[in-house]
Amino acid sequence: MERFRANLLMCAGTSCVSCGTMNIRDALKEEIKNRGLEKEIKIVLTGCNGYCAQGPVMVVQPEGIFYQSLTVEEIPKLVEEHFLKGRPYQKLMFKEPEKKIAIPTMNEIPFFKHQVLRVLRNRGLIDPEALEEYIARDGYQAAAKALSQMTSGEIVKVVKDSGLRGRGGAGFPTGLKWELALRTKSDMRYVVCNGDEGDPGAFMDRSVMEADPHSVIEGMIICAKAIESRKGYIYVRSEYPLAVKRLQIAIDHCYEAGLLGKNILGTGVNFDLKIYQGAGAFVCGEETALMRSIEGKRGIPRARPPFPVHQGLWDQPTVLNNVETFANIPPIILNGADWFSSLGTDMSKGTKVFALTGRVKNTGLIEVPLGISLKKIIYDIGGGIESGRSFKAVQTGGPSGGCIPEKFLDLEVDYESLAQVGSIMGSGGMVVLDETDCMVNTAKFFLEFTQAESCGKCIPCRIGTKRLLEILNRVTSGNGKEGDVELLEELGQDIKATSLCGLGLTAPNPVLSTIRYFRNEYEAHIKDKKCPAAVCKELLIYSVLEEFCNGCGACKRACPADAITGKRKKIHKIDSELCVKCGTCFDVCKFNAIKKQ
Amino acid sequence: MVTLTIDGRKVTVRKLSTVLDAARKLDIPIPTLCHHPKLSPSGACRLCIVEITNIARPVTACTILVSEGMKVKTTSPYLERLRKTTLELLLSDHPNDCMICERAGDCTLQELAYFYGIRENRFEGERRLYTKRDENPFIKREPEKCILCGRCVKICNEVQGVSAIDFGYRGFNTKICTPFEKDLDCEFCGQCVAVCPTGALTGTMWVQKGRQQDVRDVDTLCPYCGCGCSLTLHVRRNEVIRVSSSEDTINEGWLCAKGRFGYGFINSPDRLTKPLIRTAPKTSSLIAHYSSLFREASWDEALDYVVRRLKSIKDSYGPDSIAGLSSARCTNEENYLFQKFIRAVIGTHNVDHCARY
Numbered sequence: 001m002e003r004f005r006a007n008l009l010m011c012a013g014t015s016c017v018s019c020g021t022m023n024i025r026d027a028l029k030e031e032i033k034n035r036g037l038e039k040e041i042k043i044v045l046t047g048c049n050g051y052c053a054q055g056p057v058m059v060v061q062p063e064g065i066f067y068q069s070l071t072v073e074e075i076p077k078l079v080e081e082h083f084l085k086g087r088p089y090q091k092l093m094f095k096e097p098e099k100k101i102a103i104p105t106m107n108e109i110p111f112f113k114h115q116v117l118r119v120l121r122n123r124g125l126i127d128p129e130a131l132e133e134y135i136a137r138d139g140y141q142a143a144a145k146a147l148s149q150m151t152s153g154e155i156v157k158v159v160k161d162s163g164l165r166g167r168g169g170a171g172f173p174t175g176l177k178w179e180l181a182l183r184t185k186s187d188m189r190y191v192v193c194n195g196d197e198g199d200p201g202a203f204m205d206r207s208v209m210e211a212d213p214h215s216v217i218e219g220m221i222i223c224a225k226a227i228e229s230r231k232g233y234i235y236v237r238s239e240y241p242l243a244v245k246r247l248q249i250a251i252d253h254c255y256e257a258g259l260l261g262k263n264i265l266g267t268g269v270n271f272d273l274k275i276y277q278g279a280g281a282f283v284c285g286e287e288t289a290l291m292r293s294i295e296g297k298r299g300i301p302r303a304r305p306p307f308p309v310h311q312g313l314w315d316q317p318t319v320l321n322n323v324e325t326f327a328n329i330p331p332i333i334l335n336g337a338d339w340f341s342s343l344g345t346d347m348s349k350g351t352k353v354f355a356l357t358g359r360v361k362n363t364g365l366i367e368v369p370l371g372i373s374l375k376k377i378i379y380d381i382g383g384g385i386e387s388g389r390s391f392k393a394v395q396t397g398g399p400s401g402g403c404i405p406e407k408f409l410d411l412e413v414d415y416e417s418l419a420q421v422g423s424i425m426g427s428g429g430m431v432v433l434d435e436t437d438c439m440v441n442t443a444k445f446f447l448e449f450t451q452a453e454s455c456g457k458c459i460p461c462r463i464g465t466k467r468l469l470e471i472l473n474r475v476t477s478g479n480g481k482e483g484d485v486e487l488l489e490e491l492g493q494d495i496k497a498t499s500l501c502g503l504g505l506t507a508p509n510p511v512l513s514t515i516r517y518f519r520n521e522y523e524a525h526i527k528d529k530k531c532p533a534a535v536c537k538e539l540l541i542y543s544v545l546e547e548f549c550n551g552c553g554a555c556k557r558a559c560p561a562d563a564i565t566g567k568r569k570k571i572h573k574i575d576s577e578l579c580v581k582c583g584t585c586f587d588v589c590k591f592n593a594i595k596k597q
Numbered sequence: 598m599v600t601l602t603i604d605g606r607k608v609t610v611r612k613l614s615t616v617l618d619a620a621r622k623l624d625i626p627i628p629t630l631c632h633h634p635k636l637s638p639s640g641a642c643r644l645c646i647v648e649i650t651n652i653a654r655p656v657t658a659c660t661i662l663v664s665e666g667m668k669v670k671t672t673s674p675y676l677e678r679l680r681k682t683t684l685e686l687l688l689s690d691h692p693n694d695c696m697i698c699e700r701a702g703d704c705t706l707q708e709l710a711y712f713y714g715i716r717e718n719r720f721e722g723e724r725r726l727y728t729k730r731d732e733n734p735f736i737k738r739e740p741e742k743c744i745l746c747g748r749c750v751k752i753c754n755e756v757q758g759v760s761a762i763d764f765g766y767r768g769f770n771t772k773i774c775t776p777f778e779k780d781l782d783c784e785f786c787g788q789c790v791a792v793c794p795t796g797a798l799t800g801t802m803w804v805q806k807g808r809q810q811d812v813r814d815v816d817t818l819c820p821y822c823g824c825g826c827s828l829t830l831h832v833r834r835n836e837v838i839r840v841s842s843s844e845d846t847i848n849e850g851w852l853c854a855k856g857r858f859g860y861g862f863i864n865s866p867d868r869l870t871k872p873l874i875r876t877a878p879k880t881s882s883l884i885a886h887y888s889s890l891f892r893e894a895s896w897d898e899a900l901d902y903v904v905r906r907l908k909s910i911k912d913s914y915g916p917d918s919i920a921g922l923s924s925a926r927c928t929n930e931e932n933y934l935f936q937k938f939i940r941a942v943i944g945t946h947n948v949d950h951c952a953r954y
Contacts, residue, residue, distance in 0.1 A: 281767065283767075298763065298764060300764070302640070302660075303638070303640035303656075303657055303660035303661075305661065305662070451768060451769070452768055453767070453768065454767065454768040454769070455767050455768070455771075456745065456764065456766070456767045456768050456769070456770070456771025457639075457641050457745075457747075457764075457771075458640070458641050458642070458643050459641070459642055459643055459683050459686055459687055459744075460643055460682075460683060460686065462745070462768060462769060462771065463686040463687065463689065463690050463720075463769065464682075464686050465768075466722065466723070466768075466769045467686065467689065467720040467722050470722040470723065487719060490682075491682065491719075491720070494678070494679055494682040494683075497654060497655060497679055498643045498646060498655065498679050498682070498683060499643070500640055500641070500643065500657075
């Protein structure tokens, strides 16, 4: 095996690639060649590093130096300084905003410091397309242990004792699910991995599948042994082509290496694994719809019971777990249940991956122990709210989740605590909102998504979410009526009570939770016809602040509706009758003389 | 057998029964729209929700199986509120033109709206509108009235095995359509029409022929084939305006295109009501009309004529010069008598039946 002085681990996750990783890789290659270092330095494209806000990023091993916001222009200087002169290049290092001191290594950067990597243990460290690299990081040791030294019952017991709960959102105890499937009498049992991650803004599962596909496969092999299954499917949405490609490569490598197929590792265990690509319906992330989809039927949910562990894919007992859940399994088998449950709260053990986005400084993918406070996530890892504005709420759980206000910032994040405050863990989306976000508009945004993605089978979800959205549209456009808030609440609760599947059951959450904590914003929209955060277009009034206007005429020229009048060097005026509220005047005015309220 | 309690009353039912089955056994009314006893359960309309001890959310009675000692509540102010909301939602996307609807008085949705007293609707909003597309002579579709219960889809798939239609699109835009919205590939059995709980599917021939008033139901047998399906003719002013079949018949209420829609001959002006005897053409030139080849006769004259001719043919050319061809529209008994007549009276084995061709 060739040895290198340094390995450059370049993040080739979707976010960094779209920021230009590939061009930088080419420039680096060129520069390394020019300097005659190609025998000493190796470039490795890894899966998502997680710190998407700073992309494109790269880590130099073995020192662990973290470079961010790479540009093609800086590459020659970087190579010269670091690899020829041996002086890590400070200009591209992370700097704390206030102190301006460069922090060279990844582990010291606040974004990474507070994270605990279990699911993402191999992120940014290995080439996801190389089986050897996964094995070098203890890969398939757990599978070997489970297959050769443990009985089905023992595996189930370890998973049960670990306290692992389903990471897809509902948080059903994984070990119990496996036990129920194992106990159901049948000749055929299936293991299915749900990789149909559809929440807008969520990319936890994509990252795992792209950065460490073998961890999912290994988890599934262990599950297959635990429930005596011979066949498994990974259901991946076709919008994740890279995940599909890397999983397929990983599966092929496993077949070649005898880790899948007949008589795995000589233990007599047979397990076949196939990828099934979803066709783009959000509802196929719901387990019964997902299985129908694999069966080749229209992806619509069915009533439960019977639960999949009793009657799942092709009416056979089926364990259906999420990508992150399966990726959690190998270290549990290897290190034991106690190791896993050493982190977390009473009811929720281990770690959880979140996609942190919104108005925080550091957006990206994070893995933290359950029980961590929202404050720690938002301020220590996320770096607080950007541009010094004030925090308003954090939306967790994707489109089916709820908004949590400031008074719960000390809340310890787990399945129960989030549910108590009207939100859900969901698959792990976390969107931070600040004072410039309108809560009614936020609720509308999420509801637009769930409404469009309703499968249309049951009435409360099909028509109910449509009516909810219509009422919200009425409110944000200034046509809200007295009693609309109460109507939203009643309808939302009734939809939650009567819907067939999880989609309808949780779709009203954004509306109900924002009414619960931000009722005054709804009332301002309805009674005062005002949007307190100045977001809802129809309710805005643009006017000229006379003390700042110097009559430059920029707004007048830019106005598409000819709503602005005024002579040169004289104060201008906006005719609110003609104004179409496009906001162009606000954007073009250099003197902050346009008021938006 | 499993014993459970519904609204305080004990009932014992078979193991794989649903709670709805058990409630119906006790004659406890639970509103349903998507449920049909002969089709697989769906759980789509959410009206049959009931409360079961130890289950947090209301569950649909049509999908949940009974279990020993189960305690079920089929009605409560909470359940009725939820049902009313669901109905209001349905009606907010429904034309509500019962005045001119073919199914008025025979519509489950109308019936439920009546019992729940829904006049005002809290959820007025956008409605689905469709361009009409009915290029067939039998089935009239009004997709705006469709509540997407899925019964038509299921009967076409599960009973008829045709799968001509299914759900298309999703969410509010969901509709029942053919694959890829291509032309309908259908047998026109009309089973979908029979199970539709609203006026979304009706017979094209039934339009404005009469609804409930002055309509008399006459039970009879289908004359088309040897299956002998039971029919109910809906008769108004001595004219058959619709045909249906009830579930407790030998054919379980199912019919085919001929039985359901092929009743036009009954009042057809072309229908033969008297025997005709063929006459020699009056001229050797081109025949003006086929009626000029026949003359009307009485039954006695016609039968005498047949007897005379058969006898003379048999006498002159022997019995094997005669053959009998029977019809599938006759009953077994009639067919039996016919072959007996040909073999015993005429004296030949030349007898056959149209169903063999």
